[in-house]
Amino acid sequence: MKALGRALAALGLALACAAHAQDNFPSKPISLIVPWPAGGSTDIVLRGMAQVAEKHLGQPIVIDNKGGAGGTLGPAAMAANAKPDGYTIAQIPITVFRYPYMKERSVTWDPLKDFTYIIHLTGYTFGITTGATSPFKTWQDVVAYAKANPGKVTYGTPGAGTSLHIGMEMIADASGIKLTQVPMKGAAETNAAVLGGHTMLQADSSAWRPLVDAGKLRLLALWTAERSRFWPQVPTLKDLGYPFVFDSPFGIAGPKGMDPKVTAKLHDAFKKALEDKGVLELMDKFVMVPRYAGTQAYTAMVKELCDQERAGLMKLGLAK
Amino acid sequence: MDILNSLWAGFEVALRAPNLAACFFGVFVGTLIGVLPGIGPVTAMALLMPVTLSVAPETGIIMMAGIYYGSMYGGSTASILVNIPGEAASVVTCLDGHQMARQGRAGPALGMAALASFIAGTFAIVAMMLVAPTLAQWAIAFGPAEYFSLMVLGLTLLSFLTQGSLAKALLMACLGVVLGLIGTDVINGNQRLTFGRLELLDGVSIVPVVMGLFGVAEILANLEHTLRREVVHARIGGLWPSLADWAASRWAIARGTLLGFFVGTLPGGGAVIASFASYALEKKLSKTPERFGNGAIEGVAGPEAANNSAAGGAFIPLLTLGIPPNVIMALLLGAFVVHGIQPGPLLMVNKPDVFWGVIASMYIGNVMLLVLNMPLIGMWVQVLKVPYRVLFPLILLFCIVGVFAANAAVFDVFVMMLFGVLGYLFRKFGYEPAPLVLAFVLGPMLENNLRKALILSQGSFATFVERPISAACLALALAALAAPLLPALGRRRKAVALERG
Numbered sequence: 044m045k046a047l048g049r050a051l052a053a054l055g056l057a058l059a060c061a062a063h064a065q066d067n068f069p070s071k072p073i074s075l076i077v078p079w080p081a082g083g084s085t086d087i088v089l090r091g092m093a094q095v096a097e098k099h100l101g102q103p104i105v106i107d108n109k110g111g112a113g114g115t116l117g118p119a120a121m122a123a124n125a126k127p128d129g130y131t132i133a134q135i136p137i138t139v140f141r142y143p144y145m146k147e148r149s150v151t152w153d154p155l156k157d158f159t160y161i162i163h164l165t166g167y168t169f170g171i172t173t174g175a176t177s178p179f180k181t182w183q184d185v186v187a188y189a190k191a192n193p194g195k196v197t198y199g200t201p202g203a204g205t206s207l208h209i210g211m212e213m214i215a216d217a218s219g220i221k222l223t224q225v226p227m228k229g230a231a232e233t234n235a236a237v238l239g240g241h242t243m244l245q246a247d248s249s250a251w252r253p254l255v256d257a258g259k260l261r262l263l264a265l266w267t268a269e270r271s272r273f274w275p276q277v278p279t280l281k282d283l284g285y286p287f288v289f290d291s292p293f294g295i296a297g298p299k300g301m302d303p304k305v306t307a308k309l310h311d312a313f314k315k316a317l318e319d320k321g322v323l324e325l326m327d328k329f330v331m332v333p334r335y336a337g338t339q340a341y342t343a344m345v346k347e348l349c350d351q352e353r354a355g356l357m358k359l360g361l362a363k
Numbered sequence: 364m365d366i367l368n369s370l371w372a373g374f375e376v377a378l379r380a381p382n383l384a385a386c387f388f389g390v391f392v393g394t395l396i397g398v399l400p401g402i403g404p405v406t407a408m409a410l411l412m413p414v415t416l417s418v419a420p421e422t423g424i425i426m427m428a429g430i431y432y433g434s435m436y437g438g439s440t441a442s443i444l445v446n447i448p449g450e451a452a453s454v455v456t457c458l459d460g461h462q463m464a465r466q467g468r469a470g471p472a473l474g475m476a477a478l479a480s481f482i483a484g485t486f487a488i489v490a491m492m493l494v495a496p497t498l499a500q501w502a503i504a505f506g507p508a509e510y511f512s513l514m515v516l517g518l519t520l521l522s523f524l525t526q527g528s529l530a531k532a533l534l535m536a537c538l539g540v541v542l543g544l545i546g547t548d549v550i551n552g553n554q555r556l557t558f559g560r561l562e563l564l565d566g567v568s569i570v571p572v573v574m575g576l577f578g579v580a581e582i583l584a585n586l587e588h589t590l591r592r593e594v595v596h597a598r599i600g601g602l603w604p605s606l607a608d609w610a611a612s613r614w615a616i617a618r619g620t621l622l623g624f625f626v627g628t629l630p631g632g633g634a635v636i637a638s639f640a641s642y643a644l645e646k647k648l649s650k651t652p653e654r655f656g657n658g659a660i661e662g663v664a665g666p667e668a669a670n671n672s673a674a675g676g677a678f679i680p681l682l683t684l685g686i687p688p689n690v691i692m693a694l695l696l697g698a699f700v701v702h703g704i705q706p707g708p709l710l711m712v713n714k715p716d717v718f719w720g721v722i723a724s725m726y727i728g729n730v731m732l733l734v735l736n737m738p739l740i741g742m743w744v745q746v747l748k749v750p751y752r753v754l755f756p757l758i759l760l761f762c763i764v765g766v767f768a769a770n771a772a773v774f775d776v777f778v779m780m781l782f783g784v785l786g787y788l789f790r791k792f793g794y795e796p797a798p799l800v801l802a803f804v805l806g807p808m809l810e811n812n813l814r815k816a817l818i819l820s821q822g823s824f825a826t827f828v829e830r831p832i833s834a835a836c837l838a839l840a841l842a843a844l845a846a847p848l849l850p851a852l853g854r855r856r857k858a859v860a861l862e863r864g
Contacts, residue, residue: 081409087701108409108771112564113547116772119561149559197819203551225507225818226549228811231686231693238684239503241819253685253707328703 068129068305069102075295076133078117080110084167084248084329085293089134091325092164095316100308113138118296119150122157127298129305132161137206137291140345141352145204146363154349159301162310163336163344164317165326166290167248169207169266170277171198174240175259182263182283185244189220197223198244199233207246209355210266210289216358217285234260249330266290267332292334292348294341310338366492373719377727381422386724389426390731393433396449398441398743399761403450403570404434406768408694412701420702421717425724427698431691432484432674432725435634436732439476439667440743443469447581447758451573452634452670454800455642459655459662466658474602475612475660476667477736483620483668484729487675490624492722495679502628502680507815508826512836513629514809519840532798535789539802542567550814562774571766571779572803576796578762579783582755584790602737604660612664615645623669627676633689634670634677639801641669647843675725681706682718 075093079085086108093104109117114136125131135158143150152158173179179188189196200207203226215222225242227233230250237245238259245251245260254260255274262277266289270279280287295313297306316322317333326333336344356362376382396407407430415423438453443460456476463472505513545556546566557563604612622644623637645665646655655662680686685707687693699706704714711718736743749757766779789796820826828834 081412083697084700087697111772112561115564116561147554150561194821202547202549204547223818225815226551227815228549229693231688234684234686235503235680236506239506241506250685253705253709256705257708259708328700 066304068308069100071130072103072105073097073100073129073309074105074107074131076107076109076117076121076131078109078111078114078134078136081106081108084331085134085136088165088322088326088329088331091322092313092316092319095319095322096309096312099312099315113142115139115142115150115152118158119152122152122298125298127159127300127302129297129301129309132295132297132309134293135160135296136293137348137352140348141204141356144349144353144356144362146361148363154345157299158296158345159299159306160294160296160341160345161301161306161338162313162317163292163294163334163341164313165331165334166267166292168271168330168332169210169246169248169289169291170251171211171263171266172237172245172247172251172255172260173243173263174237175261177243177261179243179261179263182278185263186218186220189215189218189222193221194223196220196244197225197242198246199225199227199236199242200246201229201233201248202226204356204359204361206289206291207248209352209359210287211246212358213287213355214280214285217287252330268334269332271330271332273330290332290334292344294336306338369715369719370492370723372715373721373723374726376421376716376720377425377723381418382425382720382724383727385418385422385426386429386728387731389429390433390436390728390735393430393435394437394732394735394743395746396430397434397437397439397453398449398746399758403765404431404691405570405694406765407434408691408698409768412694412698415698416701420699420704420714421720423702424695424698424717424721425728427695428678428721428725429728431695432671432728433732435484435671435674436477436480436736437743438670439480439663440473440736440740441747443472443476443663444744444747445581447578448573451569451800452638452673454573454577454635454797455638455666456663457577458642458797459657459659462656462658463660463663468658468660470602471604471608471660472663473740474737475604475608475664477602477733477740478604479612479616479619479664479668480671480736481729481733482616483623483672484675484732485726486620487624487627487672488722488725488729490672491675491679491682495683503684503686504832505629506830507812507819508830508833509836510629510812511809511816512827512833512840514805514812516836516840516843518805518809519843531794535794535796535799536802539799540806542572542799543803543806544810549811550818562772566807567778568775569800569804571775572782573800574762574766575779575782576786576789576800578758579779580786580790580796582758583783583787585751585755602740608660611659611661615641615661615665616668618644618648619665619668620672623672624676626669627673627688628679629688633691634673635804637669637673638666639797641665682710682721683708685710 075089077086077089090106093106097104109120115138118133118135118139121131121133140154142148143154171182179185185196198211200211202208208224208226211222211224225236227236230247233245233247234251234254236242238254251260255262262274264283265271265277265279267279268288271277314335317335323333353362377386392407393404396404408427411430415426434450435452438449439456439460441447441449442453442456443464446457446461448454448457460472460476463469545563547564548555554564619641622641626637626640627633642662642665645661646652649655677688677692680688681692681696685696685705687696696706704717762779763776766775767773786796816826827837
């Protein structure tokens with residue numbers, strides 16, 4: 044009896060300590076894993092958010108750039124090694140939900156089980172462009188031409204199996220046309236290819252912005268949920284009659300099993316960051332639109348995103 | 364006159380105290396990281412980028428640019444004095460530069476490297492100013508077919524580069540191509556040679572490979588000897604190259620400058636390829652190719668000119684089209700965007716003070732670099748003169764820190780160590796690592812462009828001869844291959860051989 048009493052006392056003490064630790068959270072710097080190299084658009088925006096969030100948390104947020112494997116290496120390492128104490132969190136790019144369903148790819152994480160999703164933040168602005176001198180004035184022109192010339196329309200993407208590739212193929216499928224993808228390495232190449240007339244179209248994130256604004260490229264369609272206030276005349280996929288939004292949304296998560304109190308504190312701090320004027324200006328520069336979702340909503344969204352990714356991969360024959 | 368007026372306004376921006384300070388800090392840091400093996404310009408720029416956030420946009424960009432072209436100067440110092448390339452673009456400078464140092468001619472080698480860099484750097488700035496818009500248009504005319512043919516031409520010319528056994532060189536090149544295949548196939552998204560490792564999904568990056576093959580292997584190889592102090596016992600002597608040196612180098616500098624500038628403007632091109640190509644070209648054109656690899660000064664002058672003008676040329680697609688041709692320019696693009704400036708066709712119109720301020724700062728920076736690298740060369744030599752028992756662990760430390768910092772991946776450190784051991788064995792058995800590195804860089808680009816060109820032509824190989832630029836490149840490559848077979852040239856070679864006999 045005595046032994047049991049002691050054990051219970053110890054347990055109580057341990058619980059009290061744990062509760063105490065949560066109340067004190069954060070009592071040391073927090074490490075935010077950004078799975079991209081320093082200086083890229085995602086890194087810059089997250090650094091801006093971290094600066095605001097750390098003011099509300101009262102502890103510095105240290106950015107840990109852990110790039111590689113299409114942005115999955117950082118979250119995978121976190122899921123495998125980090126303690127769920129809230130001091131290690133990571134940006135979760137769309138690839139975390141895509142790679143597990145890709146063929147010939149064995150991954151170490153399960154997106155539905157291995158993370159505690161904290162807050163959903165934003166997504167990228169993808170769009171289809173063509174050269175300023177191209178005969179395609181609207182997306183309908185492209186569809187009409189492709190119907191008459193199956194497979195003749197070429198488009199550059201920043202790589203096979205990227206959101207841009209999957210998106211274009213789903214759009215082509217829905218319009219009953221066949222397009223030919225020319226996979227490139229990044230936006231620099233897709234920009235050059237469409238400018239030089241090597242590909243007829245370009246599907247990429249907002250790296251085309253300066254060229255569109257200078258009138259060298261024509262923006263045919265945006266893949267965002269709403270029209271962009273920068274180019275209000277450009278239709279979204281929904282405007283064009285496609286039931287799609289592709290924006291590779293991202294948020295922040297920790298390892299599985301985080302205390303809800305800790306999650307809530309992190310959520311509140313990053314929510315304030317997402318409402319900050321400076322952060323919003325920074326996001327504008329990369330045409331990122333805030334897309335807030337709280338802990339519950341984000342967790343529910345993950346299931347949907349995984350299904351959507353699997354369906355896209357099936358279409359391309361890249362699924363497991 | 365417009366250009367002169369704009370340039371004048373640019374100098375007014377560049378000469379403001381904070382901008383001058385930023386320029387000096389940039390080129391100083393650039394030279395330092397160039398001299399120190401292991402830390403390259405990419406790492407340094409990535410680490411210092413947050414610092415630029417708190418200053419005016421032009422100040423930050425002037426500093427970032429300074430680091431880049433400064434490292435091109437500094438890289439040659441370590442190559443010449445210790446046979447360890449300070450950064451990847453100085454790999455070729457090791458070949459003849461270090462031989463010169465061993466023959467007691469470190470001074471002229473260092474001097475020529477700095478002067479060739481200065482001449483080429485200045486040329487690149489002037490050219491950038493004058494032809495930027497035209498050249499940018501020209502660069503985008505290069506599609507996959509043109510790139511493929513250009514690579515074929517490049518590889519053909521470069522096959523003359525290697526010394527020693529051709530079979531061994533080819534073997535190394537094949538190994539390089541295979542290494543380059545590792546990772547996700549860009550065309551269809553399949554994995555190649557990744558053995559299920561997530562770290563290999565994006566392939567092996569070049570930094571740990573080069574640092575291992577050259578940096579770590581050099582240290583291992585040196586440990587075998589009783590510590591011969593090559594750095595120190597080679598007296599630096601007078602830095603100014605002799606008249607004979609100038610006579611041998613002036614055309615090499617001119618050709619290296621033009622070639623480097625051209626290669627630098629191409630997306631995917633860059634200082635590394637430019638320096639290799641210039642070396643191959645000089646060796647090919649030389650009447651005495653056997654001197655190459657044994658301390659030929661034009662083998663230092665050409666590539667050093669090429670990598671500096673390539674560094675300048677690389678700014679053109681970035682500033683005029685917003686298209687970064689290489690990783691470093693991509694980082695610089697990030698720096699522009701952070702400050703709310705979009706490089707591109709509108710940059711000159713919307714932000715003339717930034718555009719011309721940065722260009723003017725490069726003139727100033729090049730003069731600063733000449734001072735840093737000629738009269739003050741002693742300071743950098745001191746950095747390398749530290750005793751080997753201190754220097755070796757330090758170099759290893761810098762290599763590890765540099766490789767780790769580039770991607771913050773411990774995996775890369777292991778890759779570097781592996782290539783260090785491999786590089787040591789290659790050296791022991793007389794295999795040159797240079798063809799491996801080159802094939803590693805060019806192989807994947809060659810494959811990628813071939814496949815892209817064929818997708819675009821719907822499978823027709825005719826595209827390579829139907830497109831004029833592509834056809835011209837292939838014709839030149841063919842000529843380069845056939846040249847030794849032609850009787851007239853054969854006779855000339857015989858004559859050269861007889862003279863030597």
